[in-house]
Amino acid sequence: MTTTFPAGFLWGAATSAYQIEGSLGADGRGRSVWETFAARPGAVEGGGDGSRACDSYRRWRRDVDLIAGLGLSAYRFSVSWARIVPDGRGRIEARGLDHYERFVDALLDRGVTPVLTLNHWDMPDALMTDGGWVDRSSVDAFTEFAAAVADRLGDRVGWWITQNEPWIIALLGYQLGLHAPGIRDLRGSVAAGHHVLLGHGAGADAIRERASGARVGCALSLFPCDPASGEPADRAAAWGSDGYVNRWYLDPLLGAGYPADMWGHYERALGGGLEDIIRPGDVERIGGRSDFLGVNYYTRRVMAAAPTGPDRPFPWRVVGPSGDVRRTDEGWEVAPDSLRDLLIRLHRDYPGVPMMITENGGVYGDTPTHDGLVHDGRRTAFLIDHLRAVAEAIEAGADVRGYLHWSLLDNFEWALGYRPRFGLVHVDYPSGRLTVKDSGHAYARIAATGRLPEAGPPVTPFG
Numbered sequence: 375m376t377t378t379f380p381a382g383f384l385w386g387a388a389t390s391a392y393q394i395e396g397s398l399g400a401d402g403r404g405r406s407v408w409e410t411f412a413a414r415p416g417a418v419e420g421g422g423d424g425s426r427a428c429d430s431y432r433r434w435r436r437d438v439d440l441i442a443g444l445g446l447s448a449y450r451f452s453v454s455w456a457r458i459v460p461d462g463r464g465r466i467e468a469r470g471l472d473h474y475e476r477f478v479d480a481l482l483d484r485g486v487t488p489v490l491t492l493n494h495w496d497m498p499d500a501l502m503t504d505g506g507w508v509d510r511s512s513v514d515a516f517t518e519f520a521a522a523v524a525d526r527l528g529d530r531v532g533w534w535i536t537q538n539e540p541w542i543i544a545l546l547g548y549q550l551g552l553h554a555p556g557i558r559d560l561r562g563s564v565a566a567g568h569h570v571l572l573g574h575g576a577g578a579d580a581i582r583e584r585a586s587g588a589r590v591g592c593a594l595s596l597f598p599c600d601p602a603s604g605e606p607a608d609r610a611a612a613w614g615s616d617g618y619v620n621r622w623y624l625d626p627l628l629g630a631g632y633p634a635d636m637w638g639h640y641e642r643a644l645g646g647g648l649e650d651i652i653r654p655g656d657v658e659r660i661g662g663r664s665d666f667l668g669v670n671y672y673t674r675r676v677m678a679a680a681p682t683g684p685d686r687p688f689p690w691r692v693v694g695p696s697g698d699v700r701r702t703d704e705g706w707e708v709a710p711d712s713l714r715d716l717l718i719r720l721h722r723d724y725p726g727v728p729m730m731i732t733e734n735g736g737v738y739g740d741t742p743t744h745d746g747l748v749h750d751g752r753r754t755a756f757l758i759d760h761l762r763a764v765a766e767a768i769e770a771g772a773d774v775r776g777y778l779h780w781s782l783l784d785n786f787e788w789a790l791g792y793r794p795r796f797g798l799v800h801v802d803y804p805s806g807r808l809t810v811k812d813s814g815h816a817y818a819r820i821a822a823t824g825r826l827p828e829a830g831p832p833v834t835p836f837g
């Protein structure tokens with residue numbers, strides 16, 4: 375069994391600004407869409423928001439010590455858009471840039487490779503006057519942000535992620551209204567997703583003009599879609615869903631244009647008019663600008679055919695996985711083989727594009743126990759099983775450059791608030807005390823040796 379990773383493989387962890395920083399009013403930061411959304415009654419489970427979170431804006435030195443102490447060679451973080459362009463356009467806030475410059479320099483001093491994300495969902499609220507991502511002007515606003523950050527950090531950051539999870543922005547932010555800015559409008563969500571991709575293209579150009587050696591990519595949330603049965607209708611449902619979730623973003627980013635089958639589904643659901651949103655020349659502005667693909671992987675979807683209806687714009691639905699499969703505490707199936715197969719598929723369908731696992735992780739609610747430690751054996755098993763899947767994909771030819779676990783720290787999990795714990799490090803929110811979990815120690819050993827242990831710790835079959 376392959377358990378050795380290539381030399382230079384990046385071992386890291388990931389976070390994002392709004393989820394960890396707190397200090398929302400510090401150093402001239404503007405308001406982001408998440409403050410406005412989190413203030414809506416019932417929008418966030420438990421009523422939490424990002425006002426304190428992990429206090430990482432103030433305690434960034436602690437975070438750098440933690441990352442370096444675990445021996446990680448890479449750290450993915452995001453730059454808060456509203457700290458850099460508080461009004462959404464125009465004035466650049468130098469104090470925000472100063473902060474990220476100090477942070478990046480400290481990572482580099484400790485030998486940690488920064489992987490910088492620009493938009494991890496915290497658009498300045500001022501841009502909502504024009505409709506946020508629904509309006510095409512968002513592309514220019516995002517490009518101003520990208521240029522400002524690249525002007526300051528382009529000489530020292532090598533890995534850039536323009537956008538985090540365009541599909542999730544479109545789906546949860548603009549189609550279902552479950553994330554900021556809380557809009558429910560299918561046509562608006564198609565426009566939002568398209569403008570996020572155009573932002574990738576324009577942002578990537580702006581970064582490259584300022585950072586010649588930069589590697590620029592977009593991080594996609596990819597969910598393999600399997601049919602619930604061998605019936606042709608279910609297989610068509612799985613393929614359709616794959617178009618909706620995965621190919622609608624992969625194909626244009628990696629130069630193939632929007633997939634015709636999903637174009638047809640959107641045309642039918644919207645009653646036409648897609649070409650008003652996706653204009654001539656747009657796909658050329660999106661494709662051919664990715665030095666790598668960021669893969670965020672959590673689980674798979676099992677799909678069945680279903681009639682369309684008022685709340686179902688497309689002829690499919692998610693039906694599983696059902697039954698006694700291994701699940702995280704959030705109920706998501708633990709499916710490492712699907713990660714392996716996904717990476718092999720991406721290597722086959724989009725040859726020559728290096729990949730980075732930019733997120734992968736699971737919710738396990740373990741907290742400090744009798745000895746003050748966090749014995750999260752299920753997370754350790756999850757981690758090892760997914761790393762083994764990555765190793766198998768590399769063995770099969772996939773060009774995977776690194777693995778960034780979600781997350782370094784327990785943090786603000788968007789609409790789910792502080793309940794789900796994704797961290798390698800436990801955060802006691804009231805006191806701010808951090809405890810490296812057993813999984814964090816296990817990951818440190820893997821990162822130090824570049825090798826996986828033969829087997830993970832025993833897990834209960836359905837735990």
Ligand code: FCB
Nearest residue numbers: 390538539542595780787
């Ligand atoms: C991803 C997000 C990330 C985190 C994980 C659990 O969709 O990019 O911020 O919430 O899910």
